[in-house]
Amino acid sequence: MGKATGFMEYSRQKPNEKNPLARVSDWKEYSSIFSDELLSQQGARCMDCGTPFCHMGTELQGVTTGCPIHNLIPEWNDLVYRGRWKEALDRLMMTNNFPEFTGRVCPAPCEGSCTVAISDPAVSIKNIERTIIDKGFENGWINPRIPEKRTGKKVAIVGSGPAGLASADMLNQKGHSVMVYERADRPGGLLMYGIPNMKLEKEVVERRIQLLKQEGIEFVTNTEVGKDITAEELRAQYDAVILCTGAQKQRDLVIEGREANGIHFAMDYLTDTTKSLLDSNFTDGKFIDTKDQDVIVIGGGDTGADCVATALRQNCRSVVQFGKHPRLPEQRSSDNMWPAYPNVFTLEYAYEEATAKFGNDPRQYSIQTKKIVADADGNVKELHTIQMEKLKDDNGNFYFEEIPGSEKVWPAQHVFIAIGFEGTEQPLLAQFGVETKNNKIDAAYGDYKTNVDGVFAAGDARRGQSLIVWAINEGREVATAVDEYLFTAVAK
Incomplete structure (x- = not known):
């Protein structure tokens, strides 16, 4: 250095x-x-x-x-x-x-x-x-890289999130013709609709999409593979197919009162908000509005934090985020030593904003929602909770126990469920005939081949809910696997 x-x-x-x-x-x-x-x-x-x-x-x-x-x-x-x-x-x-x-x-x-x-x-x-x-x-250092020649091979990629975009980029540079299918009206997957504008402005995503188009990649939006075009048709038209559909099956909350109005999946809230912002700057009214409402977010992760930040920008009356785990320590614990990822307390952007606006961190730790109560019209009005204690048994396994007397009632007119994703959506996979394991496409890391010849899988659809860098990693690697497959097919 x-x-x-x-x-x-x-x-x-x-x-x-x-x-x-x-x-x-x-x-x-x-x-x-x-x-x-x-x-x-x-x-x-x-x-x-x-x-x-x-x-x-x-x-x-x-x-x-x-x-x-x-x-x-x-x-x-x-x-x-x-x-x-x-x-x-x-x-x-x-x-x-x-x-x-x-x-x-x-x-x-x-x-x-x-x-x-x-x-x-x-x-x-x-x-x-x-x-x-x-x-x-x-500075104009980034310009379209046009492949010098084309191989004549065609690849279809289902899903335009980071894994799909990365694989499209790599395969296009190899000279293959790439078509990316996206069921939403804009390419980008979770980059476009799952991450709020204040973390990733959509001009940044659109700039990259335009560059990829200039380099020869084609995008088909408003098209759901499995409905608007069948798996059979796709396989007949392309030499290889890559499934990068993500892990979009949201985990639901099984609890008394779940059917009340005003209970939403977090990703639906974030998606509708971003789409309305992009389409009309909110004039179309096609979003969940929390203005002057009490908001509760169930789930302690990043998606929940994005819901907190979104509700703040909509001028909610109050916002609280429930998490089942205890507050993280200020410093690394003895069982979380470097170079492992530091599990320590941080004040992320949403919590900093909520603290500035309301005077306190919106996170509530070691808390469990026991039931949801609706009013006479069926609209959510309150949540009943109890505090939990995290304990360890004789075998070193953690478990939670309720703390008697810690019950509490929280007012709420909107509740957002942000407790993660169960895996990828199954109907499309059944149509392709690909095998699944634990709600994910069964394809080995580094190989990415499904049980169906010429059909590959990468990203969250294969590995489950994960980080953007893993999606890019798998997008790059599946492109190498597909390129080798196409080269072998040519040799035959």
Whole structure:
């Protein structure tokens, strides 16, 4: 590294963020990039460690550790420190098809395994990555890459999320003709409709889609494979098919009163809100409006946090988020040592905003909803809860017990269920005849072949609900598998 002592001389800096109270008044991205001078210092913090765990991309303790797409992080950190931005972009694009997405919405497992993070705050890898790609677009360094020749082979990709887009990008550069099918009215999958605008402005997604189109990839929207076009028709028209349909079957809450009006799946709430914003700036009224309402979000993850942030921007009266686990510790626990992902308490953007607006963190920990109560018209009016204690049995297994006397009633007119996803939707898979396992497509990692010849699977549809970097990883790898399959088919 050019600044061997940089990690001792400079402290980690947070990205520039708009004031929490100010930013809830609009739907723009809440953070922006550093200045070049500050980015140079942040890049200088990347130490000359013997083994850069940041890009190892594996799982420890069941959680992603390091970068699954194996970004060459130390190399482009050093180049940013030296002000060689174009070269940094070249290094970044060697491993990452869409740094403008990961630099905004990835939870940055690379930072959790940064060597500096053993004793100090990690290098600002995520913000550096975002700045590199943003500079690339601003300076005109990113232009359409038109394949010199075509192979004559055609590939259909079902789903236009990060896995589908990554596989389309890679196969197109190999010279194959690629058609991406998307049932929504805009390409992008969860990038478009599952992640709110304040985390990922849709102009960023549309910019990449336009670039992919210019490079020769075709997109068919408002088309649901299995209904508008059958699996049989698709297989007959294309030499290979890749299923990148995601894990969109939302896990439901089985509880008394679930049938009350005003109980919604989190992803439906986020999707309708973003679509209405893009279509009409909310003038069409085709969204769930929480203005002046009491909102409860059930589920403690990122999707739940996005619901909190969305309700705040709609001027809800109150918002609370229920989570079943205890509050995380301020520092790593003894069984969560580096380089595993740090399970520590953080104040994410939505919670910072809620705290600024209402004076307290909206998260409630170790809480279980016992029942939902509706009013005379069938509309939800309150939730009944009880506190839980997390205990460990003699075999070291955790379990929860209710705490007597901790019952509480919470007012609510809107409840959003954000307790994860069960797997991929089954009807389409049945039509293709592909086998499933645990509600996921049965296709081995690294191979990606289903039991049906010429049909492959990648991303959340294959591995289950996961991170954007794993989706890109699988999109890149399934493209290699399909390319080899097509080459073998040509040889035959």
